[in-house]
Amino acid sequence: MPSSDGVPGAEGPRFDLPEWIRAVVNLDPEAPALEFEGTWRSWRLLSSALVALDDELDGDGLGAGTMVGVVVRNRPEIVRAMVAVLGTGRCLVTLSSVIPTAALAAEVRSLALPVIVAGADDWTDELRAAAGAAESLGLVIGDDESGLRREVSPGRRHGAGRPQRPGVAVQMLTSGTTGPPKRVDLLYRSIEHEIAGTRHYSSTSTHGAPRLGTGVAILWSPLLHASGLRGLITNVVDGRRMALLERFDVTSWAALVQEHRPRAVSLVPSALRMVLDAKVPREALASVEAVVSGTAPLAPETAEEFEATYGIPVLVVYGATEFAGGVAGWTIRDWRDFHETKRGSVGRVNPGVQVRVVDQETDRVVTDGSVGLLELKGAQLASEEWVRTTDLGRIDEDGFIWIVGRADDVIIRGGFKVPTGAVADVLRAHPDVVEACVVGRPDARLGQVPVAAVEVRSGAPLTAEELRSWASEWLSGYQVPVEVRIVDQLPRTPSMKVSQHGVHAILDTPTG
Secondary structure: OOOOOOOOOOOOEEEEEEEEHHHHHHOOOOOEEEOOEEEEHHHHHHHHHHHHHHHHHHHHHOOEEEEEEEEEOOHHHHHHHHHHHOOOOOOOEEEEOOOOHHHHHHHHHHOOOOOOEEHHHHHHHHHHHHHHHHOOOEOOOOOOOOOOEEEEEEOOHHHHOOEEEEEEEEEEEEOOOOOOOEEEEEHHHEEEEHHOOOHHHHOOOOOOOOOOOOOEEEEEOOOOHHHHHHHHHHHHHOEEEEEEEEOHHHHHHHHHHHHOOOOEEEEHHHHHHHHHOOOHHHHHHOOEEEEEEOOOOOOOHHHHHHHHHHHOOOOEEEEEEEHHHEEEOOOOHHHHHHHOOOOOOOOOEEEEEEEEEOOOOOOOEOOOOOOEEEEEEOOOOOOOOOEEEEEEEEEEOOOEEEEEEEHHEEEEEEOOEEEEHHHHHHOOOOOOEEEEEEEEEEEOOOOOEEEEEEEEEOOOOHHHHHHHHHHHHHOOHOOOOOEEEEEEEEEOOOOOOEEEEHHHHHHHOOOO
């Protein structure tokens, strides 16, 4: 329930997320809720899914805490499925629709979940066979108000004896930026506290009871990952209408912004760069008062360019999957007061979250503004212990957090430390470079050496040797990549981060 001050918050009693979702979707079932490809769906599309899921599973004792796998993609039927699982207090297990079919089938067999839900097109022969081998109940969900259709009959292990995750809202995949994705449990209480902790970013989300909001939010981030999932949940909690894109496309996104005139939009750094490069007209973004940017480091120069072009503040946010998203970020007030002097910071810590810096070598807490490993603590976590990240950062005298790299992107070349993120920053600074990624390659003599994959501007006559020469002007000799591979497009995760795993695969492939 709402806290005593009328806002779901960490300081008072938490609101109950499943209860809140059920209340919102039933406030006005005929009101518009979700737009996709130019057609609006009503809130009944979502409320009917909650009823259908309960009807299908309650009889088998598969109630709250039951693990329900959903093959996730940005489509209305999957929004139905995700909202239904969370609105009924079950555990949403995200399954990737972007991995090869054989890999998805192998994961379904390995997880052996009691229930698998997917859209009709995702029920391939391989997925049916995998669900059957796992003795899972396979359900088809559609983009209408109908019930769920059985695609795979459950086996003997389908019922209440299956493992459950009471209190876990989502068992989700991390983005897989630095390697294969792994699974993280997000508690219902974590999401509830995180929503409360980020209320200070919005002046329109302070109601004390479920209600339908105003305006339209544009959802384009993959629902498979934290930013997209967080956006979906927040907008449902706020009763806000949503316009859904299956994937980010500058033209489609700009058209939705111009049509629905949102006051705030979300753009990860790569999408923000795409908007600039596409020269989207300033008038198309006339309604926008702030752009929120997270999930990956944003170059201060890019933020400045965007603000100069469109006159819109760029508010950087910093999050961690274990915190269900938000750890720190910029507010409009902080931007007005500090954007010239604190440019490059990820903002100040959110309410309910604690951040400290510890020395990498001694594990002692740093209080003098020096760089160290960031550790986090907050009500969102299941444990009351400090959680160590792999992010290197510092906290200044005004409480602004600065991320300066990652502990896991440092390689050792012949005894010398090479921060690959800093090397990539130098390559990105070249005027003809769009994006760069630097990773370590095993070397029999030196241990590891830096190598780089670089995406350049279309038509730019830039060579690999010219880039190595550029890097040598700014870096020590041992930091300069031994190889620079120019590629048409860097591999990215579904959340549009550069995939180091994919870059390794490119650089491990011989040229010619």
